[in-house]
Amino acid sequence: LELLGEVPDAIRKRFRIRVLADSGFEAAVFLDGVRTLGFEFVVGVRATRRTTHPGQVTVADCEHGAWLELQNWPHDTLTLARVERGERTFFSVASELMTGDEVAAEGGKRWNIESFFKEGKHQFSLQQFALRTARGLDRWVLLVFLAFTLTMLHRSPDLSLEEAAGLALTLALPFLRLNVIFARLATDEEFLRQHGYSLKIARCNS
Template structure:
């Protein structure tokens, strides 16, 4: 039942021999990112392979039939496109592998944003209530940032990965910028009051 419902997606940080053997032993299908330098049993690096859907056997996994694919990520801020390699234990169409990859990257982007932009990695997660509260706030922030990104991208095309920090900063001034303006006005009034009092005392 489990094997029929789950397809494991993982990045290159989870491409160990033990994990791939374990997933295969459980009968699970998977799509796992691979470093471009990972070598086949013949000593060929993945980046040297010229055709997708090629059947390969990796070093350390000589008995496991795998298929290699690659995906080109959208251009970064420098205009450079990045190639990512993926291996699967079931032959698939390249478009299917790309679809799985996009799903994984969206999930990964969410948790990277929660950790780096919303301080999830530094949050004192000592109680279940505290963790749930922070996760709810983080998801709300992520959703608002995503809506702001969609609002900017009227064409509906993704030319680059959105900058979560930049979106959060812009969203902050859009939604609660008036709060800061009120604070500035109050500070200005307080400063003027002090200056007026000093002038009166001087005269």
């Protein structure tokens, strides 16, 4: 919720924001927070999540596309989607009154987004990057897109994504390391001058 609260006002005014989340975010406090911010949501729910229907009816007892209210969150009428994946059934609810197929389609976008970032995380060795702060999340997103962009710039029909990433790393890493060194030397230039050193850097084109 803290991250959602940092969405710029310009974006809030221009776009209708819809939050996509899995069942780990089905708690009433999260749904309250999203609606308080003025956002819509499509959130996964457990099969055992109860509704306000008499007789302890759960979402698993309801049909695809049904309109319902959650027992501990009866503030909005929600639309339910059921998605069959093999032997498992996944459920999600939307704060907007849509068809069940529309809710399922919106929930499916979350899978695509998460797959992209998980692929980026492991393919580009970013799984150790700290995400404990909003700035950490911003840096991680930036690094994923940067790594993906560099990979695409070196992509060719005869290279796999992993091979293209390796080529991009081989070509780009020396420049990145050199830039770090040059920046440090520029910072210490006055210190070096005080001790009788004069540093000049020239690039030789081969």
